[in-house]
Amino acid sequence: MNDRLGQPGLPHGLVGRMLGGVMRWHNRPDNEWTLSLLDIRDNEQMLEVGFGPGAAIRLASQLNASVRITGVDHSPEMLAAAERLNHDAVAEGRVRLTLGSADHLQFADNSFDKVYSINCIYFWPAPARGLSELYRVVKRGGLVAITVRDKERPPYDAFRPEKLTNSLIEAGFSSVAINRNDVPSHPLICAVGTK
């Protein structure tokens, strides 16, 4: 097991399953806010990287039943939890969940209209590589949203607005908008890059 990642970066075992339950309610505002910034349209193809317990995927599929959502997470424990939470949508073929890593996505170029990752980039082995992968798989004109905690201590300080903007531009995005939720008790930043 990878000690660098800890339970939040790679949930595993009983503790990982319990943490998944905590994430479902604690990160609900993060999911709602991020999806609201993505302006989901009918029949879009979406991708979430690092879906954890799968709550944002369920929310997206409830917000618009016509979208198709793919999820990638490297934790087998979270894959099982997300499959349980999204059982019906998976059975109907509206949601597809897979094991995989941000730095090597198993999808063709230009596959998705909207791509998002919430509370996850801190754990990527090579964030620049991961952002290049997100750029590769999103369609031209599509959006990529990266949501992080708005805090000035590690690991969050490596993803302050200016750094996040520069990283997205270096990955190829033509423009980046920085959003803040302005909730002091639960401060978040979401960088939305346009390809």
Ligand SMILES: C[S@@+](CC[C@H](N)C(=O)[O-])C[C@H]1O[C@@H](n2cnc3c(N)ncnc32)[C@H](O)[C@@H]1O
């Ligand atoms: C802190 S949890 C956040 C889960 C969910 N997005 C949320 O906000 O509730 C981070 C998740 O990202 C996954 N993860 C971390 N690094 C990853 C990587 N390189 N590739 C894919 N998934 C990763 C972990 O397994 C975990 O499920």
